[in-house]
Amino acid sequence: APVKVSKICCIGAGYVGGPTCAVIALKCPHIQVTIVDLNQARIDAWNSPDFNVPIYEPGLVDVIRGCRGRNLFFSTDVDKAIQEADLIFVSVNTPTKKSGVGAGFAADLHYVESATRRIAAVATSSKIVVEKSTVPCRTAESMRTILEANSKPGCRFDLLSNPEFLAEGTAINDLFAPDRVLIGSLQTQEGKDACASLTEVYANWVPRERILTVGLWSSELTKLAANAMLAQRISSVNALSAICEATGANIEEVANAVGFDSRIGPKFLRASVGFGGSCFQKDILNLVYLSESLHLPEVAAYWRQVVEMNEYQKARFSKTVVDTLFNTITGKHIAVLGFAFKADTGDTRESAAITLIRDFLSERAYVTIYDPKVEEAQIWQDLQEACPTTPLDSIKKYVTIVHSALEACKQKEAIVIATEWKEFKEINWQTVYDQMTKPAFVFDGRMILDVVQLKKIGFTVKVIGRGDRL
Ligand code: UDX
């Protein structure tokens, strides 16, 4: 029979584990939730008295305020939390492998594996173990094997897959009112019971018809499929944006009209300088790797093209900047507004801004960066990783980080919008123009600016997906 969950442990206090389990604690005051991590600094930040939590997410602090110390706890005592829990979420990081078999494609599962081994080693009672990190198909099977091979007498482990679909920047809303919650389990009685236990947790606030229960492998594949199809929409619209620029059509008009077809729908059709984030590229490459290992090369090639189109979009945008600035940006001064991979997050993983700036630096342009939420140290780390052969001191000769958009744009010849932060729409563009080197160029990689107004002021404006021959 299903266990009634009263204590939850979440291993991994990152972008997924932190917000997800904080919301569970808020919505289920009768359940004690302990989020653990090996990283002491991260746990300290989650516990900080002034709620200076380690990730920026609108509404998150209010959730933490509502339940921290009541039934939500953050700790580095991983073993104790494992021992006490009935149900354990594994939400550790699963980056793309950097070396070895499948390097550049396959997920690095050693964090998942070591967390799983830890559970098996220290558990003294039966547990429901829930795979929450995005992982390749069949990871649950490996986790199950590890748990079963290492369990003590009287301890049973039931494995569930419960992928998280939240998007950064809207995580709290996504968690409060998810489109769906997906739970995968073995179709045995024990599997179904474990599934029912987790269903009861979510049913505290999610309507039951939105809680979908499927087989383990369907659940794992769905996460990859959903991200691949979302990314595919962006690559499709970005491919069309190239046609628009070459012909004088306008991608906003095209995407809007296409999206009116109820079979297509209006969301996720915004052309951009390229998608970023920790999930899309990683999950597609996982799918590519999976397809190849299943001897399905055509399927692999299909999905790979979604990532290639994204690389092309970023390269195309860099080239437009160089071409427009009279075919050279060497020694020129460019302001890049936005460094996060999208608005309302401080996260920079796979951000298109990184690629653009790397391209500008390879032309020896001077770049001034402003982002409202990204930490300075993060920017230096990302640029160092993007330009591994250039010493950081040399990068710093060409790059400046400033604290306002106005400051970034002063005395520059060009402005590049890389992230769609709302505040960039509200800039006083007349003041910006007055302080720029002329002719003054704006490259809008996010379609957020009022082109007519900017042109009236005197700017030369290039927008993704908009031809000059309007
Ligand atoms: C994504 C999925 O949306 C989420 O369901 C999954 O759980 C994790 O991956 P996230 O990466 O946080 O979430 O952000 P998302 O809003 O999907 O944006 C991803 C990238 O696509 C961003 O760089 C964004 O700017 C870009 N994007 C999005 C576009 O370029 N155009 C669009 O129309 C939508």
Ligand code: UDX
């Ligand atoms: C299509 C467009 O739907 C229509 O808007 C356009 O004006 C003309 O082209 P049509 O070719 O008549 O219309 O049929 P449609 O229902 O779109 O189906 C096209 C093909 O896709 C069919 O072979 C159908 O079986 C197949 N299909 C459709 C699928 O395989 N799966 C689906 O989910 C939908």
Ligand code: ADP
């Ligand atoms: P995600 O975006 O998937 O949430 P993050 O990198 O933001 O990924 O968070 C994952 C967290 O998991 C990190 O804070 C990391 O320290 C933690 N972690 C990784 N392995 C373990 C482990 N074995 N035990 C506890 N925490 C772990």
